[in-house]
Amino acid sequence: MKEPQRWEAEHLSPETVVQGVHSLLEDYFSASKTGTDKVLQQVPPRQIAEALDSADILSQGFASEEQLLEFIRIYLQHTNHLNNPKYFGHQVAVPHQLSGIPEWIHGVINNPSSLYEMGPAGATLEGVMINYLLQKLDWFTGTDLYDFKLQSEGGSGFLTHGGSVANLSALAAARAAIAPEAWNEGNPDDLVVLGPASSHYSIGRAISLLGLGKKAFVPVPVLANEKMKVDALESIYSEIKNSGKRVMAVVANACATSTGLYDNLKAIGDFCQKHGLWYHVDGAHGAAALLSPIHRSKLDGITQADSVIWDAHKMMRVPALCTAVLFKKGIHQRSAFQQKGSYVFHENDVVGMDSMPYTIECTKSALGTKFFWSFALHGEQGLTRFIDTTFAVTHAFYQLLQNRPDFHCPFATESNILCFQYTQMEQHLHQQLALRYALINKGDVYLTSCEIQGERYLRVVFMNSRTTLEHCEELLKSIVQTASSL
């Protein structure tokens, strides 16, 4: 009989491994979801590297199925348990137990979806998802969900690896619209971008990466809750014009990362329309509310945008990461990059559609498949219900805090993000961050923190569909207890 080839991992039985991994993940999932275990146990990376025996495995590979499964068991111990209902952390989807199936399949077949011929099924599902999102924005002009023709006057879009890349892609299209010569000649020196200072940092990064320089970002004054002060736009715009500059784009938050509050998209849209300015809506977190009849009105005016980004790996329950970049007019998608590559960009004779000419990535994973899968598991109704439920429990938590004299919320919530302070500490303004670290070092709860108008707050994001008000009560108990020992 032929010896199994170690270098091809033939000594590992796929069946044993898959069953073993399934059983470990099942245990992981059932233990985390009860919320009795810790969310996170922080240990230094050296300790993890040693526990995983990573140097040895790196050089020798797994000797057996047992060693592989032991590795995974230890690996899972050193993870942030998002499935724990006391996970109040970053805006990262808490996926369903079966969400990993498309990633598994992708890992086996590796069909990148940027070229249709390299992954026809994945590229097709990307097309379906883009059409679906365009319909939500009222930008879809095709005949039906299966009409994949790239429109010039109608909406278009693609999936990309994350909101930061998506913001960069959209702003590149905005630059191509106002200064098409920039691609070959470099930037003219009169371009600026307007947005609230509370814009996500990836906006500033994109502006610098595009070579405009950080100074090209002109912050629009904000209200105390960091929403854009819309009535400041006219005067700031005249100042810019008088100084001989041109506005490349106006950026709005839907919603802001730190506060979870929505800018007045309609009023900003009206302003952009009046002056013929590119309007970019960063809907990474909050565009998902378009699915909800209860919360949709928070996005009134979003259809006036020229470009929108929408993260699927936040509120659409897709494992990280997957983001849509959407344009009201397909022509803008087509003119963003002015490049040809002889081996990939064949304009004629292509069966199906390639997203590669329009994306920053060359190779990209089968993003459409995992996005589609979330709908396949939960149904559109299930995702809508998820959004409504998380928004509702956040609001209930806000109301609970209103009856607690030892806590302070700077403003009411509009989404599933809420900022607050514990006020009973001697230097309460300065100690919020210390309190946050003390809490996550204990590990029973996980939450984040942010600065609003220069002041520090604790911040909770309700991403877990199993989180209830009881878990919030436990969070408050932990805060009070932990603060007393600071």
Ligand SMILES: *Cc1c(COP(=O)(O)O)cnc(C)c1O
């Ligand atoms: C999360 C977020 C981003 C960044 O998205 P990533 O997918 O994490 O790169 C951009 N903008 C807003 C408003 C966000 O909330």
